[in-house]
Amino acid sequence: MLRLSSSRCPHWDGSALARAFNLPWQPSRTAATLQKRRPSRMVLSERVAQGAPKTAPTGKPRRTRNSPFAGMNTTEVPKSLQFSKSNLSSAERRRQSKPRVGKKDEKPKDPMRALKMQRRLANVSYEKRTRVKQEIMDWDSFDEFDLLPVIKESIETQALAGLAEVSPTPIQRLAIPTLLEMPDGKRRKKGKAMMEPNKEMKQFLLAAETGSGKTLAYVLPILDAIKRAEVVDAREEAIQAAEAEERKRARGQLYELDSPVDEHSKAGRPRAIILLPTSELVAQVGALIKSLAHSVKFRSAMISAAFSGTVIRNRLFAPSGVDIVIATPHLISSITESDPNILSKVSHLVIDEADSLLDRSFSPITSSIIDRASPSLKQLIFCSATIPRSMDSYLNKRYPETKRLATPNLHAIPRRVQLSVVDIDKVPYQGNRDLACAQTIWDIGKEAAEAGEDRQKKIVVFVNEREKSTELAEYLRSKGIDANALSRDSDDRKQAEVLASFTGAAVTTPSKPAKEPKSSYNPAISAGDLAESPFKPTPRKLENTKVLVMTDIGSRGIDTLLLKHVILYDVPHTSIDFIHRLGRVGRMGRRGRGIVLVGKHDRKDVVKEIREGMFKGQALI
Numbered sequence: 236m237l238r239l240s241s242s243r244c245p246h247w248d249g250s251a252l253a254r255a256f257n258l259p260w261q262p263s264r265t266a267a268t269l270q271k272r273r274p275s276r277m278v279l280s281e282r283v284a285q286g287a288p289k290t291a292p293t294g295k296p297r298r299t300r301n302s303p304f305a306g307m308n309t310t311e312v313p314k315s316l317q318f319s320k321s322n323l324s325s326a327e328r329r330r331q332s333k334p335r336v337g338k339k340d341e342k343p344k345d346p347m348r349a350l351k352m353q354r355r356l357a358n359v360s361y362e363k364r365t366r367v368k369q370e371i372m373d374w375d376s377f378d379e380f381d382l383l384p385v386i387k388e389s390i391e392t393q394a395l396a397g398l399a400e401v402s403p404t405p406i407q408r409l410a411i412p413t414l415l416e417m418p419d420g421k422r423r424k425k426g427k428a429m430m431e432p433n434k435e436m437k438q439f440l441l442a443a444e445t446g447s448g449k450t451l452a453y454v455l456p457i458l459d460a461i462k463r464a465e466v467v468d469a470r471e472e473a474i475q476a477a478e479a480e481e482r483k484r485a486r487g488q489l490y491e492l493d494s495p496v497d498e499h500s501k502a503g504r505p506r507a508i509i510l511l512p513t514s515e516l517v518a519q520v521g522a523l524i525k526s527l528a529h530s531v532k533f534r535s536a537m538i539s540a541a542f543s544g545t546v547i548r549n550r551l552f553a554p555s556g557v558d559i560v561i562a563t564p565h566l567i568s569s570i571t572e573s574d575p576n577i578l579s580k581v582s583h584l585v586i587d588e589a590d591s592l593l594d595r596s597f598s599p600i601t602s603s604i605i606d607r608a609s610p611s612l613k614q615l616i617f618c619s620a621t622i623p624r625s626m627d628s629y630l631n632k633r634y635p636e637t638k639r640l641a642t643p644n645l646h647a648i649p650r651r652v653q654l655s656v657v658d659i660d661k662v663p664y665q666g667n668r669d670l671a672c673a674q675t676i677w678d679i680g681k682e683a684a685e686a687g688e689d690r691q692k693k694i695v696v697f698v699n700e701r702e703k704s705t706e707l708a709e710y711l712r713s714k715g716i717d718a719n720a721l722s723r724d725s726d727d728r729k730q731a732e733v734l735a736s737f738t739g740a741a742v743t744t745p746s747k748p749a750k751e752p753k754s755s756y757n758p759a760i761s762a763g764d765l766a767e768s769p770f771k772p773t774p775r776k777l778e779n780t781k782v783l784v785m786t787d788i789g790s791r792g793i794d795t796l797l798l799k800h801v802i803l804y805d806v807p808h809t810s811i812d813f814i815h816r817l818g819r820v821g822r823m824g825r826r827g828r829g830i831v832l833v834g835k836h837d838r839k840d841v842v843k844e845i846r847e848g849m850f851k852g853q854a855l856i
């Protein structure tokens with residue numbers, strides 16, 4: 236007799252199948268039992284919450300630890316399963332104390348591990364940043380600073396002329412009241428105390444991200460101090476003249492001839508000196524200060540190796556005197572050799588781009604100028620976009636009293652600057668970095684032309700070695716790109732012209748005659764075309780795009796306000812270089828783009844961390 240089991244399905248009893256095959260049908264025991272029970276359902280015991288009794292009715296332990304049902308229906312974790320160090324074997328305890336290397340158990344990685352290994356930048360605590368953020372919120376306008384009215388006016392009419400709405404930047408909010416020594420943060424001390432010469436030299440460090448207006452942050456308080464000192468001096472001179480007159484009268488020598496006034500006493504005796512690492516920066520800061528002199532009335536002199544000896548002498552020793560000198564340390568140092576008195580009246584000394592001027596190559600010369608000037612100094616101001624650890628320890632050692640004014644976003648590259656990566660090992664570059672660079676430039680030019688941009692596109696390419704800049708510029712020219720190198724070897728005048736076309740003032744110059752049809756631009760060039768004839772000049776020209784190749788030492792501080800693209804031909808050695816190079820774009824709240832060329836020998840981990848840090852707006856430490 237055929238027995239059909241229905242244990243799998245309680246609704247199927249096998250009778251249909253038996254009928255189909257004409258077989259006698261007898262339900263199986265299981266099916267019969269299930270039929271009997273139907274329509275009952277499985278229901279949990281009402282006592283399930285009480286847990287299983289520890290012993291079976293037989294008195295035996297109901298479930299052993301090893302039974303497959305051991306953990307079922309229990310309401311508390313058995314002691315044996317609870318985690319306790321004492322339960323662990325000594326080997327397991329040792330294993331747990333070691334850092335795990337297995338993929339699953341890997342500890343979360345420090346997101347800035349590669350950068351921390353460089354340890355180039357000093358840390359500014361999160362608490363300090365938050366505190367400063369609160370502090371600077373109190374200042375909304377330049378009017379709130381205790382600057383002389385004529386200086387306040389010059390901000391809108393000269394320094395920031397053309398801007399619709401002007402308000403102080405974070406570093407200006409932080410530094411101006413401090414340098415003005417407004418004690419309660421609002422008002423300067425009134426009366427005689429203010430006029431008394433400050434015997435103690437005070438030191439300040441102004442540290443803020445690139446393109447954040449650090450120059451004005453120190454220039455305005457210095458001009459204010461100079462103008463106020465002028466008033467004090469004039470008053471003192473008048474008092475001295477009156478006393479001399481009185482003495483003569485007392486002696487009855489009223490008609491005695493006065494000793495001739497030394498007209499040249501102010502010549503070559505500036506009250507303020509601003510030191511900058513390059514002639515280009517001297518020209519930039521000098522131009523800003525000169526523009527302010529139109530309304531504020533003071534005398535400034537910019538001197539650097541870009542000027543002849545006669546020009547330098549005439550500027551420094553002009554009979555009308557000089558109030559502010561803007562110079563490179565080498566020049567000031569060599570002038571002090573022949574005329575040490577040049578530093579005798581300096582009350583304000585600024586070390587701008589201090590991360591460069593206090594590095595190993597500049598530090599001895601900068602330090603000796605500071606030492607010579609210190610007897611008359613009232614304020615020694617260091618100004619920098621980064622605080623490298625070397626500079627941090629220099630300040631701690633030599634000027635421990637330095638008041639540090641660092642903005643909340645110091646060492647962070649703003650999120651408005653994007654960084655993309657080009658892998659030079661991929662097709663079609665196959666390790667040819669020059670080709671990758673040329674193609675990237677063509678792509679940017681093509682994008683601009685497609686977007687119908689009329690304004691000439693400016694691109695800065697950064698290389699690590701100075702020698703490479705000339706060679707690369709030549710290569711790019713052979714690929715139809717209008718490229719120049721900024722290097723010490725090129726003609727100063729030409730260099731200044733090229734650079735001027737990259738700074739804000741020159742960008743407004745129309746680069747292309749309006750008549751020229753846009754179709755003359757030939758975007759149809761590919762890396763293949765560029766690679767075809769590496770040694771032959773490409774007949775195609777990339778129109779409306781100008782490229783400058785340089786090292787960042789030459790470009791630090793240069794105010795390339797309208798620049799939107801930088802290419803990092805080499806991966807920068809340190810996060811400091813990243814900050815300075817990418818700092819040429821995204822200035823004063825603008826957007827910008829950096830493109831870094833990366834090959835198999837480059838630190839991809841560093842690039843990755845920099846990108847992540849930029850994305851999160853974090854400080855690159």
Ligand SMILES: Nc1ncnc2c1ncn2[C@@H]1O[C@H](COP(=O)(O)OP(=O)(O)OP(=O)(O)O)[C@@H](O)[C@H]1O
Nearest residue numbers: 402403404445446447448449450451620792794823
């Ligand atoms: N309060 C302000 N509002 C708008 N623009 C300003 C303000 N202050 C300065 N600027 C402009 O910002 C630009 C950058 O200023 P500056 O060169 O002083 O920056 P920086 O912080 O010294 O940069 P870097 O670190 O690269 O030397 C300049 O073109 C300047 O005119």
